[in-house]
Amino acid sequence: MRPALNPSPRPTARDAIIDAAIRLWSRNPGATFSEVALHAGVGRATLHRHFRNRDELLTLLAEICIAETNEAVAATIVQGASARRQLQGMFEAVIPLGDRYSFLYRAEIGDEHTTAEYRRQLEQVAALVGRLKSEGAVAADVPTAWVVAQIDQLIWSAWNEVASGRIAAADAADLATRTLLYGLGKEKQP
Template structure:
């Protein structure tokens, strides 16, 4: 389609992606200049590889949702119990909390992002069904509530780790416990 005149250097791309996630998480309305500065990159370089600001946000959004989908699926192993699969998912997804946050406040309407989100929701809903099947979650609880709870727990766990009062493993186990047994 568009033959890019310039080929982006891997290091440059990585710096831009990480900076954009960081800066746009702090302020969804952040400027191209701010992103460039945080990335240690010239503003023109941003425009060279991401034609418009929307292109940049969309590209990062797509990358984030792909990262998360990949993480969710990579850990799924046949023969595992539902709880074990949930644990694997937590382990893989919690470290991507910054991606999760980015998607929550940016490009909430991009079709490709929505599609990726739909696939993830589908996967989680299937897991919820299995959790109910195996008696880990009460059948009477609406599945959307369980799915929402799982989503929120990922975010809470990421914050706990970022705040430093829990290790990754502790946060994962506490999230599992919160969902099934509660905090009593």
């Protein structure tokens, strides 16, 4: 075999651990290392071989989630598009990641680099809100922090409703955009 460009030679176990940890800690942030190993179908010792301790795994997960989100957003956003269209694109990209993203809300990440990266993401959203305002898509008299918070919450609840089957995945992004810009007080605007 040629020298692997991929640094992980046999990634199955490692990937299974990462997946199980994200899935499990999303629902129960206090879940035990043993439980993670069990759900990953992996021995607890193997888990410790890949990740020295809880913090190391948690930090990696956070980095993965942030990177996945950045990637998804970057792939969807069209540079020349209107801010209004970029908002819609962001919803479309990020809502399906809800289950991988959600544990970040609860996790207490100590790592500086990770928190800085997260803050950077929020700032990007704030910048998008600024563009929405100058386009007239969002009212100027609303605090930007409030709009950012609403976008965050909409992503979360949209994924939540999709995951529980109450809303079709295809409708989620539209519904989120509509809710943010026009509210739920009248029929859908053109």
